Amino acid sequence: MNLKERWQEFKTGLRPRIAEWRFMLKRLRKSYLAMTGIAIILFFVGVAILAPVLAPPHGDPMMIPKDYDIETLRTQEPTPPTIRHIFGTIDSQYDLYYACIWGTITAFRIGLLVVVVSLVIGLLVGILAAFYGGLLDEALMRFTDIIIAFPGLILAMALVLAFPTTVPLSVSNVLLAVSIISMLILLAFKPDRRLLLVNMLVLIFSVVSVLYSPIVFDLALQRLDKVLIAITIVGWPGYARLIRGEVLRVKNEDYIEASRASGSTDSRIIMKHILPNSIYPVLIVATLDIGSIVLTAAALSFIGIGAPDGYADWGQVISKAQLWMNGPGEIIKNFHTFFIPGLFIALFVVGWNLLGDALRDVLDPQLRRR
Amino acid sequence: MAQRNIVEVQDLEVKFYTYSGVVEALDGVNIFIKEGEILGLVGETGCGKSVTSLSIMKLVPPPGRIEGGRIILSGGPKRQDILTMGDDSIRLMRGKDISMIFQEPRAYLNPVYTVENQISEVMYVHRKNELLEKSITSLQKKLMEKRKPRSEEQRAKFEKQKAELEKRKGAEEHKAKLGEPEADLEEKAAGIPSNYEIRIYKRMLRARSRTSRLIAGFFSRFIRKRQLTAEARKEVVRILKSVEIPDPERVAGMYPHELSGGMAQRVVIAMALTCNPTLLIADEPTTNLDVTVQAQILNLIRMLKKNIGSSILYITHDLGVVAQSCDRVAVMYAGNVIETADVFETFSSPLHPYTRALLESIPRPGEPFKSIPGMVPSLINPLKGCRFHDRCSYAMEVCQNVKPAFMEVKKGHYVSCHLYGGSK
Numbered sequence: 001m002n003l004k005e006r007w008q009e010f011k012t013g014l015r016p017r018i019a020e021w022r023f024m025l026k027r028l029r030k031s032y033l034a035m036t037g038i039a040i041i042l043f044f045v046g047v048a049i050l051a052p053v054l055a056p057p058h059g060d061p062m063m064i065p066k067d068y069d070i071e072t073l074r075t076q077e078p079t080p081p082t083i084r085h086i087f088g089t090i091d092s093q094y095d096l097y098y099a100c101i102w103g104t105i106t107a108f109r110i111g112l113l114v115v116v117v118s119l120v121i122g123l124l125v126g127i128l129a130a131f132y133g134g135l136l137d138e139a140l141m142r143f144t145d146i147i148i149a150f151p152g153l154i155l156a157m158a159l160v161l162a163f164p165t166t167v168p169l170s171v172s173n174v175l176l177a178v179s180i181i182s183m184l185i186l187l188a189f190k191p192d193r194r195l196l197l198v199n200m201l202v203l204i205f206s207v208v209s210v211l212y213s214p215i216v217f218d219l220a221l222q223r224l225d226k227v228l229i230a231i232t233i234v235g236w237p238g239y240a241r242l243i244r245g246e247v248l249r250v251k252n253e254d255y256i257e258a259s260r261a262s263g264s265t266d267s268r269i270i271m272k273h274i275l276p277n278s279i280y281p282v283l284i285v286a287t288l289d290i291g292s293i294v295l296t297a298a299a300l301s302f303i304g305i306g307a308p309d310g311y312a313d314w315g316q317v318i319s320k321a322q323l324w325m326n327g328p329g330e331i332i333k334n335f336h337t338f339f340i341p342g343l344f345i346a347l348f349v350v351g352w353n354l355l356g357d358a359l360r361d362v363l364d365p366q367l368r369r370r
Numbered sequence: 371m372a373q374r375n376i377v378e379v380q381d382l383e384v385k386f387y388t389y390s391g392v393v394e395a396l397d398g399v400n401i402f403i404k405e406g407e408i409l410g411l412v413g414e415t416g417c418g419k420s421v422t423s424l425s426i427m428k429l430v431p432p433p434g435r436i437e438g439g440r441i442i443l444s445g446g447p448k449r450q451d452i453l454t455m456g457d458d459s460i461r462l463m464r465g466k467d468i469s470m471i472f473q474e475p476r477a478y479l480n481p482v483y484t485v486e487n488q489i490s491e492v493m494y495v496h497r498k499n500e501l502l503e504k505s506i507t508s509l510q511k512k513l514m515e516k517r518k519p520r521s522e523e524q525r526a527k528f529e530k531q532k533a534e535l536e537k538r539k540g541a542e543e544h545k546a547k548l549g550e551p552e553a554d555l556e557e558k559a560a561g562i563p564s565n566y567e568i569r570i571y572k573r574m575l576r577a578r579s580r581t582s583r584l585i586a587g588f589f590s591r592f593i594r595k596r597q598l599t600a601e602a603r604k605e606v607v608r609i610l611k612s613v614e615i616p617d618p619e620r621v622a623g624m625y626p627h628e629l630s631g632g633m634a635q636r637v638v639i640a641m642a643l644t645c646n647p648t649l650l651i652a653d654e655p656t657t658n659l660d661v662t663v664q665a666q667i668l669n670l671i672r673m674l675k676k677n678i679g680s681s682i683l684y685i686t687h688d689l690g691v692v693a694q695s696c697d698r699v700a701v702m703y704a705g706n707v708i709e710t711a712d713v714f715e716t717f718s719s720p721l722h723p724y725t726r727a728l729l730e731s732i733p734r735p736g737e738p739f740k741s742i743p744g745m746v747p748s749l750i751n752p753l754k755g756c757r758f759h760d761r762c763s764y765a766m767e768v769c770q771n772v773k774p775a776f777m778e779v780k781k782g783h784y785v786s787c788h789l790y791g792g793s794k
Contacts (some may be wrong), residue, residue: 034581253477254472254477254478255476255477255479255480255481257429257476257478257640258470258472258478258479258638259468259480259491260429260464261427261429261464261465261469262465262469262491262492262495262641262642262644263461263462263463263464263465263466263492263495263496264461264491264495265461268491268495272480272491273480274482276480276482276483277480277481277482
């Protein structure tokens with residue numbers, strides 16, 4: 001079959017999909033708010049991609065350069081915007097423009113990474129709990145309740161402070177973690193005995209070898225990594241709860257019973273019937289969360305336990321601004337130090353929120369085909 | 371013609387453990403369904419008709435438990451008790467040997483998938499190997515036609531290959547060969563073409579154990595299986611045509627909410643008939659449809675029974691439907707089957723007082739409306755003895771204490787009542 005024929009066939013196969021996407025795009029294009037949200041996100045994506053062009057780095061790109069020429073004049077005080085520093089400088093003569101541009105990358109990294117990881121954990125826990133119910137549901141949901149019971153920011157702070165700087169990683173440690181997780185999944189999906197037996201053997205082997213195996217390497221945790229892990233731990237229970245509710249609703253639908261009556265396995269029912277009917281609300285919340293997670297990370301940076309000193313991060317820039325705000329005179333004089341990074345954060349959050357709202361309108365299966 | 375029993379339900383007991391007490395939903399139900407007949411299961415709401423049908427599928431919902439009895443299925447080569455079968459073997463039986471049609475067709479279709487997707491899913495569960503073989507042969511044929519023989523010698527070789535391929539069409543032989551790894555070498559030697567897609571299908575076919583099937587399924591998930599979907603689509607269209615859906619190609623691409631009620635019911639019937647089941651359970655399939663559509667669906671079910679030859683358990687509370695379409699009738703009351711007989715016999719000479727009262731309460735123009743006095747008893751604390759005795763006009767002393775046995779009074783006419791010697 002030549003390439004042209006194959007392409008033709010591919011196109012005919014995709015036609016209904018394309019029609020659906022077109023329909024969605026049309027709906028999106030009609031709403032100004034959605035278009036604004038998309039424009040803002042696209043703007044930030046552009047900034048993140050073009051960062052090396054917009055603000056050429058010297059040395060480590062994620063560290064904000066200092067202007068030593070001004071610092072040698074023995075002043076740490078922020079200077080207002082000049083041609084040399086378009087957005088001005090902040091405390092210790094860090095360049096604000098550079099911080100804002102490269103901070104975009106940090107924001108995307110925090111937002112996307114945390115949301116994706118906590119989404120995966122939350123979906124797994126929520127779906128298993130809701131679908132199998134009983135003791136498994138009780139155990140998993142009480143565990144999530146424990147995490148939800150703490151105020152999010154405070155727990156994240158405590159976790160960041162409690163994490164060690166290095167994690168000793170050995171082969172058997174990793175093996176242990178992997179085999180425990182796979183064991184849980186296997187138990188949930190009731191596979192054949194052989195696979196279970198193999199997994200059991202690996203588990204026992206890794207438990208024994210943990211005691212003897214030497215440490216292979218130390219995994220160094222950067223301060224930002226700690227923030228990411230802490231926010232993930234605080235964040236996944238929300239998704240778990242949300243998806244659990246949705247799965248409980250869908251589980252009792254008649255078509256699940258019909259699918260069971262036609263001989264489907266549990267995993268097939270989950271993947272083909274439950275997930276597509278219950279995932280949309282979670283996806284929408286996740287989109288909204290990308291913005292709010294950046295806010296949380298900024299708050300942690302503001303307190304001083306987030307990104308390391310001099311790291312290109314919007315929250316840290318704002319926390320440095322508060323050093324030079326003694327009295328109304330200084331606030332007006334150093335207006336740019338908090339207003340410009342604040343504007344970046346606000347725009348970023350608003351952009352994701354608008355996009356989330358737009359997705360809600362577009363993805364809702366009840367509204368979609370009307 | 372001596373007909374054997376496809377399904378025999380013997381002394382089935384189902385109890386629901388609820389907060390307000392133990393509901394004795396089924397209390398010794400006896401039904402048998404013969405080969406190729408329609409058995410009507412009639413009764414009031416809440417008398418246990420649906421629970422009976424769900425028990426046959428072993429799908430009684432959680433607070434309920436099957437406490438006793440036997441359900442013997444003899445559709446296949448051997449007689450099996452469903453209640454003692456393992457979870458996996460019973461899952462493979464659902465949808466293949468026994469399938470079900472439901473009351474509200476649209477609720478039983480997943481709103482996010484097209485008709486084609488839903489029907490082909492049942493096919494992938496039970497008839498995947500057949501589809502895989504079909505797609506392998508048709509892909510090989512396609513590849514053969516692509517190859518253009520140039521010289522006389524080549525043409526002769528080509529003809530030989532083609533003949534080889536034709537010979538392979540015998541499904542049994544084909545299957546036996548594909549099961550073994552040598553089949554590959556043999557094919558290579560014969561010059562039968564193979565491409566990436568064919569190799570994937572073969573791998574999927576060869577996966578026998580559950581683990582290897584899991585792995586093969588996982589990796590094949592990321593590859594577009596064009597021929598397989600095409601074969602499945604052909605089958606779907608054929609099945610849709612067999613349930614008399616006009617323009618099946620278009621309907622196959624529609625979503626459930628785009629279908630009318632009657633059309634949706636036809637799709638659900640098509641789904642149930644995908645694997646030519648030996649027993650089809652129809653749980654009030656026409657209740658939510660308007661009368662003309664109802665008649666069409668009834669005709670369709672009767673016609674399909676003739677074509678496919680499966681037995682049907684038809685659950686309904688509409689006596690008119692029963693009279694029109696069933697061969698035999700089983701009447702249920704409060705978790706018991708109280709009378710089973712031929713349709714004509716049931717309507718002409720009913721024996722059990724409840725059946726008589728039920729037939730008298732069919733409204734007729736010009737006559738005063740009769741009803742059965744009293745209420746259906748609560749199943750949490752059911753009456754001792756015969757469960758109908760408090761509403762029965764023939765009630766005797768025995769009825770209050772002893773449960774009547776279910777016995778054959780005339781040939782093929784079973785009743786459970788003390789009036790006919792049930793206390794023996």
